[in-house]
Amino acid sequence: MPGEALTIDGLDPRYDARRPTVEDVPAVTALLRAHQLAAHGSASVDPDMVETNLVGYGSWTRRQALVFDDSTLVAWLSVHDRAAGRSMVDVTVSPDVPQTDAAAIARALFGCAERLARDIARARQLHSTLLDSGAYETDARQQQWLTDYGFEKVRTWLQMSRPVTAQDATGVPPAREGVTVRLVRQHPDGLPVAEDLQTVHQVLEESFQDHFSSYRESFPEFIMRLREDPGHRWDHWWLATVEVDGEELPAGAVVTTVLPEDADGFEGTYVDYIGVHRRARGRGVAKSLLNKVISETAKRGGNRVGLEVDADSPTGADGLYTSMGWVTSYRTQSWHLELDLH
Known part of the structure; x- marks a missing residue:
């Protein structure tokens, strides 16, 4: 049964x-x-993941539209209410649509996205909001549409991957002396201990305060969003602690998910978040967390670990990843547009 019909201003009536x-x-x-x-x-x-975001758990915080030419799907719009003051905008137009028509569809959908983002911001009683969109570095078409609508390219990201072999199950170094890495604790029924989840959230929030485009995401938003991923597993959340004056303090955290099987039938691991608290930087916390992820992936029979890193990271994280065997597969870009609701 077809979904509810929508009217999108500026969209050619033949669609x-x-x-x-x-x-x-x-x-x-x-x-x-x-x-x-x-x-x-x-x-x-x-x-x-498509199903989750389209009609499953992930759809609860998204406003979406599909565009059809007769019965053929030609475009998809998704506006994700990510956190207070930030809407993630995805506009995908089929490469089979002629260039002029595709540009017109994209402009209508970006216009629709702006109106939806303004509605979301007003519902949150905000005076401004940010539209956050993206493009592949090699996708000149998408970049042109973003530029034409007024977005500004603000960052480039390295999409990196590291192969994992069976030897990595025991061959990676243990945590550095003074650093302890452990799983987020779980109750007997498999549900995580709330205190540990709150610690992970706090560590990541404080770790990223001095990073590019950092923004506050509430604990419920954080948990809900990560639970939407079909690859989510509670036994893929890790905490690192360090000893300071005889007391064990939270020092870092990593949240990973299961990557679906590749062409060879092997699953992998994706690093959604890794953060090291400022009080613990320079003590090998990040490397200890990453080595744990690599070894656990190998023990589960996975063949790769993927992650994303800021190409201009002030912490030099890309250098750490490269030294540990990660290579860049491709690059993506972040594009932003600030909206003043006044």
Whole structure:
């Protein structure tokens, strides 16, 4: 059954727009694959993640629209209410649509995204909000649309991957002396101990205070968003502590998820977050956390660990990752547009 019809200002009337339904998951998955292939030459789309964001848990904080030419899906808009004052905007237009028509569709969808983001901000009683979108570094088409709408490119990100072999299960160094790495504690029923989750959130919030475009995300928003990922597992959350004046203090945290099977049938691990508190920097905390992720991935039979890092990171994190075997697969960009609701 088709989703509810939508009216999008500026969209050519020959196109139909409506809300997504579960029946649209295969078409949206195919659209994303085609876009990725055209944009940077390879594609990796998880249908479970598409379903989660389209109509599952992830859809609760997203406002979305699908655009059709007759019965063919040609575009997808997603506006994610990520946190107070920040909406993540994704506009995907099929590479099969002629350039002029595609640009017109994109402009109408960015306009719709702005209106939705303003509605979200007003509901939160905010006076301003940020539209946060992105593009592959090799996708000149998307970059042109973002520029035309008024977005500004603000950052480049390295998408890195490290191969993992069976030898990594025992071959990586242990945590540095004075650093303890442990799993987030769990109750007998498998649910995590709230105190540890709150500690992870606090450590990451404080770790990223001096990083690019840092913003406050509440604890419930943080937990809810990470739980939306089909690859989420509570036994993939780790805390690091260091001893200071005889007291064990939180020093760092890493949150990872399971990557779906690759073409060879092997799962992997993705580092969603890794942060080291300022009081513990220079003590090998990040390396200890990463070595734990590598060894645990190997023990589970995984063959890779992926992550994203700021190409201009003031902490030199990319150098650490490179020294530990990570290589850059491709680059992406962040584009921002500030909206003043006054």
